[in-house]
Amino acid sequence: xxxxxxxxxxxxxxxxxxxxxxxxxxxxxxxxxxxxxxxxxxxxxxxxxxxxxxxxxxxxxxxxxxxxxxxxxxxxxxxxxxxxxxxxxxxxxxxxxxxxxxxxxxxxxxxxxxxxxxxxxxxxxxxxxxxxxxxxxxxxxxxxxxxxxxxxxxxxxxxxxxxxxxxxxxxxxxxxxxxxxxxxxxxxxxxxxxxxxxxxxxxxxxxxxxxxxxxxxxxxxxxxxxxxxxxxxxxxxxxxxxxxxxxxxxxxxxxxxxxxxxxxxxxxxxxxxxxxxxxxxxxxxxxxxxxxxxxxxxxxxxxxxxxxxxxxxxxxxxxxxxxxxxxxxxxxxxxxxxxxxxxxxxxxxxxxxxxxxxxxxxxxxxxxxxxxxxxxxxxxxxxxxxxxxxxxxxxxxxxxxxxxxxxxxxxxxxxxxxxxxxxxxxxxxxxxxxxxxxxxxxxxxxxxxxxxxxxxxxxxxxxxxxxxxxxxxxxxxxxxxxxxxxxxxxxxxxxxxxxxxxxxxxxxxxxxxxxxxxxxxxxxxxxxxxxxxxxxxxxxxxxxxxxxxxxxxxxxxxxxxxxxxxxxxxxxxxxxxxxxxxxxxxxxxxxxxxxxxxxxxxxxxxxxxxxxxxxxxxxxxxxxxxxxxxxxxxxxxxxxxxxxxxxxxxxxxxxxxxxxxxxxxxxxxxxxxxxxxxxxxxxxxxxxxxxxxxxxxxxxxx
Ligand code: ADP
Ligand code: MG
Numbered sequence: 001x002x003x004x005x006x007x008x009x010x011x012x013x014x015x016x017x018x019x020x021x022x023x024x025x026x027x028x029x030x031x032x033x034x035x036x037x038x039x040x041x042x043x044x045x046x047x048x049x050x051x052x053x054x055x056x057x058x059x060x061x062x063x064x065x066x067x068x069x070x071x072x073x074x075x076x077x078x079x080x081x082x083x084x085x086x087x088x089x090x091x092x093x094x095x096x097x098x099x100x101x102x103x104x105x106x107x108x109x110x111x112x113x114x115x116x117x118x119x120x121x122x123x124x125x126x127x128x129x130x131x132x133x134x135x136x137x138x139x140x141x142x143x144x145x146x147x148x149x150x151x152x153x154x155x156x157x158x159x160x161x162x163x164x165x166x167x168x169x170x171x172x173x174x175x176x177x178x179x180x181x182x183x184x185x186x187x188x189x190x191x192x193x194x195x196x197x198x199x200x201x202x203x204x205x206x207x208x209x210x211x212x213x214x215x216x217x218x219x220x221x222x223x224x225x226x227x228x229x230x231x232x233x234x235x236x237x238x239x240x241x242x243x244x245x246x247x248x249x250x251x252x253x254x255x256x257x258x259x260x261x262x263x264x265x266x267x268x269x270x271x272x273x274x275x276x277x278x279x280x281x282x283x284x285x286x287x288x289x290x291x292x293x294x295x296x297x298x299x300x301x302x303x304x305x306x307x308x309x310x311x312x313x314x315x316x317x318x319x320x321x322x323x324x325x326x327x328x329x330x331x332x333x334x335x336x337x338x339x340x341x342x343x344x345x346x347x348x349x350x351x352x353x354x355x356x357x358x359x360x361x362x363x364x365x366x367x368x369x370x371x372x373x374x375x376x377x378x379x380x381x382x383x384x385x386x387x388x389x390x391x392x393x394x395x396x397x398x399x400x401x402x403x404x405x406x407x408x409x410x411x412x413x414x415x416x417x418x419x420x421x422x423x424x425x426x427x428x429x430x431x432x433x434x435x436x437x438x439x440x441x442x443x444x445x446x447x448x449x450x451x452x453x454x455x456x457x458x459x460x461x462x463x464x465x466x467x468x469x470x471x472x473x474x475x476x477x478x479x480x481x482x483x484x485x486x487x488x489x490x491x492x493x494x495x496x497x498x499x500x501x502x503x504x505x506x507x508x509x510x511x512x513x514x515x516x517x518x519x520x521x522x523x524x525x526x527x528x529x530x531x532x533x534x535x536x537x538x539x540x541x542x543x544x545x546x547x548x549x550x551x552x553x554x555x556x557x558x559x560x561x562x563x564x565x566x567x568x569x570x571x572x573x574x575x576x577x578x579x580x581x582x583x584x585x586x587x588x589x590x591x592x593x594x595x596x597x598x599x600x601x602x603x604x605x606x607x608x609x610x611x612x613x614x615x616x617x618x619x620x621x622x623x624x625x626x627x628x629x630x631x632x633x634x635x636x637x638x639x640x641x642x643x644x645x646x647x648x649x650x651x652x653x654x655x656x657x658x659x660x661x662x663x664x665x666x667x668x669x670x671x672x673x674x675x676x677x678x679x680x681x682x683x684x685x686x687x688x689x690x691x692x693x694x695x696x697x698x699x700x701x702x
Contacts, residue, residue, distance in 0.1 A: 061222070061253065062088040062111055067120035069106050069276075080106040081117070082276035089284055090221070093245070093254045095267035103276040104257045105226055111255060112145050112224045113137045114616055115696040135620050141695075142170050142618020146215025150227035152207040153613045153699065154199040154214075157319050160186060161195040164213045167617040169312045171218050178217075185213040189243065205236025212243055214617065222253045229263055241266050310626065317631035320603070321638075331599040332639040334592025335675050339643025342585035342671035343663070344650040349581050351660035353574035359498070360567050366401075366535035367434075368542055368562045370394075370528040370549070385557045386525040388512055391428065393548060394530060399541045401531040402430035405512045409520050413508060414480040415467040422463050424481065424508045426515025432492075434531040442475035442490030450511045455518065457481070458490040460507035484518055486510065538562050585671070592639065593678035600632050600686035611690050612698030624691040632683020633676055640675030644668050 069081040080103045088094055088111075098104050109115035110122060113129055122129045124140060132140070141147070146167075154163045164182035173181070186195050189209040191202075199207050208228060215223055225244060229237035245266060248254045256267055264270050268285040271278060321328045372385045391405035408425040429446050432438055445456050459467070459474055468474045478485040495504040516523055532541050542560050549558050604611070611624055648663060655661040 059089040060087045061090045061125055063123040065121045067117045070118045079276050084278055090253055093248045093268045095256045095264035095270045097258055097264040097270055098273040100259055102273050108224055108226050108257050109696050113140050138618050138620040142167055143218050144220050144222055146220040146223045147616050148211050148215050148225035148228045150230040152211045154207055155610055156199055157323055159196050159198055160210045163210055164217050168217045170618040170623055181217055185216055189213050204232050208240055224255050226257045313627040313630040316627055317634045331595050334595040335636050335639025336643040336646055338589035338592045339640050339671040339675050340647035341588050343644055343647025343668050345581035346667040347651040347661045347663045349578045350662040350664055354662055355660045356570045360570055365563050366532050368530040368560055370558055370560050372558055374556050384524045386528055391528045394545055397544050399533050399537050401533045402434040404428040404431055404434055404529045405525045407520055407526045418467055420466045422506055422508055426510055426512035438493050439490045440493040444490055445511050450513055453514045455486045456489045457486045458509040460492050461494040461505040462503055463508055464491045482519055589674055589678055593682040596632055596635055597682035600683050604686045604690045608698045608701040611693050612695055615695040621691040625687045628687030628690050629683045633679040636675045636679025640672040
């Protein structure tokens with residue numbers, strides 16, 4: 001039914017359910033409504049529920065008084081709004097109409113709490129908006145207002161369904177309910193088969209319907225639509241308008257912004273604005289409305305949604321990383337290299353440490369070594385101090401199993417026409433027992449050989465193989481050392497490589513006395529190796545040895561070290577090595593972290609609009625902060641995981657190339673934790689930048 005009321009009369013008919021008022025406006029009511037005290041119609045059933053608060057306010061839910069909004073534009077001040085006073089009642093369908101540039105969007109941004117006025121008072125549900133906290137404002141945007149924009153403002157990377165769900169995510173609705181609700185709304189708006197399509201796959205009209213579904217998902221009492229038909233063809237535009245009317249009939253308050261007269265005619269009240277001021281207001285026409293939720297109740301709800309917004313942040317993070325996969329990988333590279341370096345280098349470090357320790361301890365923890373020269377003197381080998389008698393004296397001390405006087409030198413050994421350069425080592429008869437090194441053929445020299453300066457030698461396996469390559473019997477032959485014939489009396493078993501990697505079998509042993517006189521031309525020793533009977537008592541034994549030598553030499557011109565102290569030194573060296581590797585790795589993680597920060601800053605700039613949309617749909621600062629922080633953390637955690645894999649792979653390759661590599665869990669976990677922490681630390685700055693964006697500024701960005 002259509003009535004022309006251009007004369008400004010009003011018409012009401014209780015039986016037909018029609019109430020008409022003011023110029024050019026009409027509303028069609030169903031039966032079963034009654035007029036309430038404030039002069040508006042309410043459904044009979046809803047009347048009892050209608051909140052006392054709204055009634056007390058005379059149904060004014062949005063109350064603007066002398067609102068000014070000024071923009072500084074170079075030297076001039078643009079008065080986008082210049083003293084706007086407007087009361088909007090619950091249940092109204094208001095069109096705010098004016099030419100482009102008249103201040104409509106500015107007004108709507110202030111009404112929707114996306115922006116703050118320069119001056120004037122704006123009261124929402126009786127509360128001054130200027131006094132509300134950012135979170136309370138976010139709660140209003142989330143649950144009191146539903147926004148519909150001219151340019152839809154959907155998130156391009158999310159599906160229609162996901163776009164619709166966004167405000168309910170921030171409202172803390174559980175996942176299941178969210179998607180049921182989103183589906184239901186899309187179904188109702190004729191987009192049931194488009195739930196999984198992305199905005200790019202939808203027409204303008206369909207996108208706007210998705211945007212309307214999004215505005216409705218939290219069931220807000222007020223819908224704010226800024227030129228919702230501006231970008232649509234007339235048919236889609238009509239669809240959107242009839243949707244808005246349907247929502248009005250349901251009891252929602254609708255504020256429609258438009259520059260077009262024919263669009264404005266759909267509303268029951270038209271407010272015309274020009275140059276930031278109200279030119280004309282057709283007056284209030286209200287109808288039944290829905291109870292409003294108190295602002296205080298809204299912000300209370302925020303406490304329960306941390307888990308939900310975490311989950312949402314993870315999903316968005318993953319999505320945005322996937323969209324920019326190439327860039328993500330490049331960003332990750334720094335983190336991957338850092339973590340891989342930590343894992344591989346520490347594995348190599350641990351491997352070499354273990355190897356050194358194994359070799360040292362295989363050498364025997366019950367051994368002591370006496371070297372000429374006080375501790376710390378280098379190249380002390382030629383200092384004239386230790387003599388074979390020292391060794392004999394030491395041997396007489398308690399807890400000493402053997403004391404081997406030693407001197408060695410490199411020289412050429414000859415058998416027949418074969419020459420071979422090797423190390424000749426003068427030692428004591430106890431050598432096999434002290435070093436746990438058995439004779440394979442023949443025998444070692446004995447105490448008698450020592451006393452008699454016997455010209456005898458025992459060959460290491462390598463020397464025996466070289467001089468007697470045909471497997472001929474070595475024992476019983478004479479070899480020449482410095483042109484002196486020495487009888488071969490034995491061949492040692494194979495010993496393998498030494499702690500520093502040299503071939504221990506490349507050696508010839510001869511009695512120390514014989515060696516000193518006939519081969520080395522010197523009468524003093526280069527070292528004395530001592531084997532103690534009880535390793536537990538090694539410290540006391542070492543002290544006794546030191547005392548004895550001090551007495552004999554009347555000065556401290558020697559140094560005694562036991563294997564435990566070598567072990568200690570080796571561990572210290574390895575720890576320094578590990579620290580060095582750790583530092584290198586930490587630096588590369590730092591560089592990686594700076595890369596992450598850089599990319600996150602770029603991402604914030606690129607996605608300013610997305611941030612604006614999220615804020616307009618009710619995201620709190622905390623939600624935005626969380627989202628970007630989680631994104632950075634996800635990048636770094638993914639980098640950390642990949643880094644561990646790469647590090648392990650690199651370690652495996654090194655292992656195959658012959659290095660000793662030991663993986664341990666701690667450095668891997670540590671590197672992973674470091675990478676994630678790097679993400680959090682370096683992601684914080686960009687995240688804070690994003691969270692502090694002004695919703696209107698963010699929305700206005702391209
Ligand atoms: P409408 O939506 O009615 O077309 P707007 O509310 O967008 O108009 O703008 C009203 C006036 O305020 C215009 O003159 C516009 O140039 C100015 N304006 C709007 N936003 C800004 C801004 N961020 N900075 C400077 N001037 C602005
Ligand atoms: Mg506008």
